[in-house]
Amino acid sequence: MIVAAGEALIDLVPQDAGSPAGAGLSPLAPRLGGGPFNTAVALGRLGSPAAFCSRISYDAFGEALLARLRAADVDVSWVQRGAEPTTLAVASIAADGSADYSFYVDGTADRLFAAPARLPDGVRAMIFGTCSMVLEPGASAYEELMRRAAAEGVFTALDPNIRDGLIRDPDAYRARFKSWLPSVALLKLSEEDARWLGGTPEEWLASGPAAVVVTRGGEGLSVLTRACGEISVPGVPVDVVDTIGAGDTVNAALLHGLAARDALSADAVAELDAGAWTDVLRFAARAAAVTCSRAGAEPPYAAEVDA
Numbered sequence: 499m500i501v502a503a504g505e506a507l508i509d510l511v512p513q514d515a516g517s518p519a520g521a522g523l524s525p526l527a528p529r530l531g532g533g534p535f536n537t538a539v540a541l542g543r544l545g546s547p548a549a550f551c552s553r554i555s556y557d558a559f560g561e562a563l564l565a566r567l568r569a570a571d572v573d574v575s576w577v578q579r580g581a582e583p584t585t586l587a588v589a590s591i592a593a594d595g596s597a598d599y600s601f602y603v604d605g606t607a608d609r610l611f612a613a614p615a616r617l618p619d620g621v622r623a624m625i626f627g628t629c630s631m632v633l634e635p636g637a638s639a640y641e642e643l644m645r646r647a648a649a650e651g652v653f654t655a656l657d658p659n660i661r662d663g664l665i666r667d668p669d670a671y672r673a674r675f676k677s678w679l680p681s682v683a684l685l686k687l688s689e690e691d692a693r694w695l696g697g698t699p700e701e702w703l704a705s706g707p708a709a710v711v712v713t714r715g716g717e718g719l720s721v722l723t724r725a726c727g728e729i730s731v732p733g734v735p736v737d738v739v740d741t742i743g744a745g746d747t748v749n750a751a752l753l754h755g756l757a758a759r760d761a762l763s764a765d766a767v768a769e770l771d772a773g774a775w776t777d778v779l780r781f782a783a784r785a786a787a788v789t790c791s792r793a794g795a796e797p798p799y800a801a802e803v804d805a
């Protein structure tokens with residue numbers, strides 16, 4: 499079982515592409531989102547046994563988030579509940595489909611996550627990242643869980659998925675990010691996040707991860723490992739509605755692909771050959787393209803990726 503840990507929220511997405519703050523306020527449609535939430539739903543839809551570990555509100559948005567997880571066959575027994583409201587993210591969509599977010603996170607349920615006393619039963623891999631690794635006090639709880647998972651031999655993945663509007667002290671975050679790397683087996687990040695963090699895949703690979711995957715939007719994605727060096731695949735051309743959730747889908751597709759090759763361990767990932775990586779990356783590029791072809795984070799089902 500693969501466990502995604504972190505926030506679930508509501509993305510408010512402009513129905514006419516553009517900015518909600520433009521002349522005459524575009525109507526906003528609520529879409530289910532949150533990086534780790536999207537990854538959990540994507541894992542379930544791709545057919546990987548998955549669980550979600552988080553804290554979800556009792557409000558109507560929280561109920562909708564839980565219903566989506568259950569419908570995707572995601573185990574929700576590690577979800578904590580709270581009376582506080584659900585986090586909101588108001589998205590602005592640029593002409594190329596890329597999104598920017600304004601977050602409403604004060605006093606919301608997901609940031610009060612508390613680390614559980616033990617790791618979820620049957621866990622083989624855990625993935626962390628995004629707002630939940632920034633917003634205290636939950637961030638410290640997720641960090642503790644990530645370090646514990648790694649120490650107990652669980653395959654640990656991280657996608658920083660930087661939302662810089664939420665990061666008060668960028669240098670402190672960069673230092674914290676570096677301190678996580680010895681606990682991370684698979685690091686995946688976008689090219690923009692790599693630039694924001696100010697390091698290189700080579701440096702990060704030397705600090706712990708067995709593989710570093712960098713996504714380049716429509717240009718595709720690449721992986722760097724010690725055994726194979728860099729392997730790249732091109733993006734899959736698609737009419738982009740918006741790119742919300744594309745990176746989260748990539749996370750799920752990578753873990754799904756590694757699980758299918760029985761490679762959910764740092765050693766197995768380090769030994770994976772170029773052919774296997776190329777197949778895993780191609781699958782991830784196709785899965786991301788499906789997500790970009792529709793509004794909001796709407797992860798694909800396995801049959802849609804195969805088609």
Ligand SMILES: OC[C@H]1O[C@](O)(CO)[C@@H](O)[C@@H]1O
Nearest residue numbers: 531532533587628742743795
């Ligand atoms: O979690 C932070 C934000 O990032 C996304 O997951 C997309 O990657 C959105 O759904 C959410 O608003």
